[in-house]
Amino acid sequence: MSVHHDPSHPLDRRVRVQGRPVDSYPELPAEARRGSARRVTEIGEEVLGRRCREVAEFGSAELSALIDDMFRTMYVADGAGLAANQVGVDLRLFVYDCPDDAGIRHVGHIANPVLELPGPDDRRLVDDHEGCLSVPGATMPVHRTDRAVVRGFDKDGEPVVVEGTGYFARCLQHECDHLLGHTYLDRLSKRDRKDALRQMADRREEVYARRAAKAADLG
Template identity: 80%
Template sequence: MPIRDDRPHTADLRVRVQGRPVDSYPALSPEAERGAVRRITVVGEEVLSRPCREVAEFGTPELASLIDDMFLTMYVADGAGLAANQVGVDLRLFVYDCPDDDGIRHVGHIVNPVLDLPGPGSRRLVDAHEGCLSVPGATMPVPRTDRAVVRGFDKDGSPLVIEGTGYFARCLQHEADHLVGHTYLDRLSKRHRKDALRQMEDRREDVFARRADKAAELGR
């Protein structure tokens, strides 16, 4: 999920890492410093359209390395979140570095997440533009609830509960959709889906060029 253009500047944000407040945090997470850039899958590839598998083994070097790579890949693509199937790995896992509407930056990863949305009487639907790193260059309005909770585990198997409001709630819902084989295009009418795909065809090469420039800027 791309970061919106009006996000607060990183230096202005309070930070919560894995749901817990921290005094300070670097612009690039420590995971990204260890990671390598992976190719981001594009809508139409089969891995994006099937449910992902549960992670069965925690605390492995392979899982840690995947998370590191996903963080760096997300930053290179100017993303706010990235699911594992967006780098071609069909596991229930996503990473995020996303602001909410109250000036709090949320950073972390969650494994085997289960999305929990509030009931109809305690939530509000917000219709706002949304993009996706796997639909490069396209944005369309998508209705999402203004609150969301995901429950899952960290890479070592410790339980996590991550709560989001505003834009961060949108991010959590967007990434959870990926893990069941959906993109935001699946929430659009046929006409709006065609419009989004047309935007992607017109802009994807420019997006890929910007990603290449960002990778070079980060020395990757």
């Protein structure tokens, strides 16, 4: 998911890592410093259109390295979240570094996520612009609920529960959609989908230039 937040809610230093509050946290997490940037898949590629496989082996060096690479890739692409199939790996796994509307920064990863949304009586739909690293340069309004809970596991197989409101709730829903083989374009009308693809065609090269510059800045 692309970075986007309401500037009327400037970020403060409150941070939650893996759903738990911490006193401080580096701007660039250790995972991103260890990892290597991978190519981001684009809309139309087969891996983005199919349901991802469950993570079956926890605690492995391979899983840790994938998470490190996903963090690095997300920061290079200026993202707020990134699913494994966006780097060509069809596993139910995503990483995130995303603010909520109260200015709290949420950072972490989650494997085999299960998304829980409010019931019909408690649900409030919000129409806000949404972007995707696999649809470079395009943003469109998308209906999402303003609250979400995701339950899953960390890389060692320990249970994780992450609660999101506002923009972070949108991020959680966006990434869970990816792992089911969907992008936000699937939630648009045919007309809006065509508009998004036109935006992508017009801005794609500019986006890739920014990513190359960011990769150089990060070393």
